[in-house]
Amino acid sequence: MDHRIDKVRSLLRSKDIPALLVSKKENQYYLFGLKSSNCYIVITDEKSYLLTDFRYVEAANDLSGSFEVVLINNEYTVFNFLQELAPSKLALEEKTVTLNFYKELKNSVESSLISGDGIIEEIRTVKDENELTAISKAASLNDLCFEHILNYLRPGISELEIALEIEMFLKKNGAERLAFDTICVSGVRTSLPHGQPSEKLLKRGELVTLDFGCVVDGYCSDMTRTVAIGNISEEQREIYNIVLEAQKTGCKAARAGLSCKELDKLVRDFISDAGFGGEFGHGTGHGVGLEVHEAPTLNPTSDDILVENAVITIEPGIYLPKKFGVRIEDLAIITSSSIINRVRSNKELIII
Numbered sequence: 001m002d003h004r005i006d007k008v009r010s011l012l013r014s015k016d017i018p019a020l021l022v023s024k025k026e027n028q029y030y031l032f033g034l035k036s037s038n039c040y041i042v043i044t045d046e047k048s049y050l051l052t053d054f055r056y057v058e059a060a061n062d063l064s065g066s067f068e069v070v071l072i073n074n075e076y077t078v079f080n081f082l083q084e085l086a087p088s089k090l091a092l093e094e095k096t097v098t099l100n101f102y103k104e105l106k107n108s109v110e111s112s113l114i115s116g117d118g119i120i121e122e123i124r125t126v127k128d129e130n131e132l133t134a135i136s137k138a139a140s141l142n143d144l145c146f147e148h149i150l151n152y153l154r155p156g157i158s159e160l161e162i163a164l165e166i167e168m169f170l171k172k173n174g175a176e177r178l179a180f181d182t183i184c185v186s187g188v189r190t191s192l193p194h195g196q197p198s199e200k201l202l203k204r205g206e207l208v209t210l211d212f213g214c215v216v217d218g219y220c221s222d223m224t225r226t227v228a229i230g231n232i233s234e235e236q237r238e239i240y241n242i243v244l245e246a247q248k249t250g251c252k253a254a255r256a257g258l259s260c261k262e263l264d265k266l267v268r269d270f271i272s273d274a275g276f277g278g279e280f281g282h283g284t285g286h287g288v289g290l291e292v293h294e295a296p297t298l299n300p301t302s303d304d305i306l307v308e309n310a311v312i313t314i315e316p317g318i319y320l321p322k323k324f325g326v327r328i329e330d331l332a333i334i335t336s337s338s339i340i341n342r343v344r345s346n347k348e349l350i351i352i
């Protein structure tokens, strides 16, 4: 953890920020390891502080390391603390700070309030060995789950039943929780990229898209497979193969140093050249870690560059409204020359 704080300090120095208030939960957990509904982290050039209330203070003291743990309550609040600290400038994570908090802070301190968004997220982009191990475990559990679910899929079963089976399998086999609500859509509903599972029953001749992930040791996994129930049409096959080849193109190209915009373009151009550019309306992928969606972002407007030991998804799709859709998603660790694909499940067309 101290290593992480050192990185924060050097970034703060380079940006001429004397103090950063960390309010985003995942960033707090990343820096301190405590899950608390009421805590703040303040990092200055000399010291790191963890502010929390009575309910968490014992756990915080056990974890404190180089941090000073500060008890907050109704009489002594985070605002009192910041008033006393009185940095010339205070950086806030403005995407998580509420307007209410901001107003109260503005009334309490003389510091000029500036944006500190993305500082911890930038550091979190590069995963260490333990983080990569946790993500790999979560991804392996997804693979096991997919193998299990392939034996479970059959005509007559509902999307909701499948989603429940996925959740039970993941939790029974070591997941702390789901990384996000499982997406299970079939037939005409596969054109909904983030459709919710419904009572709809699987039928022969349909595609089924399963997009799911779990959390192991605090870290997320994310994968998507689209499979066929019985024989499908030529058009369904054709779309499947375009998405598959686009996805493979992305997997082949990804490496440290490549811009996320460029990777997105390679995948997007493949789909556009096949005539379906307009039917691929989302980004090619995203970073995965403590959050299922985190930096970097892979889309046409991203300024991010892929770095070694970042973990990203590569997940193109084609969605034909009122007809069907296909998405295939892998989870990959970026290396200097390529990727280590953490999803081992078959991605060639599976017909059940």
Ligand SMILES: [Mn+2]
Pocket (backbone or CB within 6 Å): 222, 223, 313, 315, 329
């Ligand atoms: Mn994803």
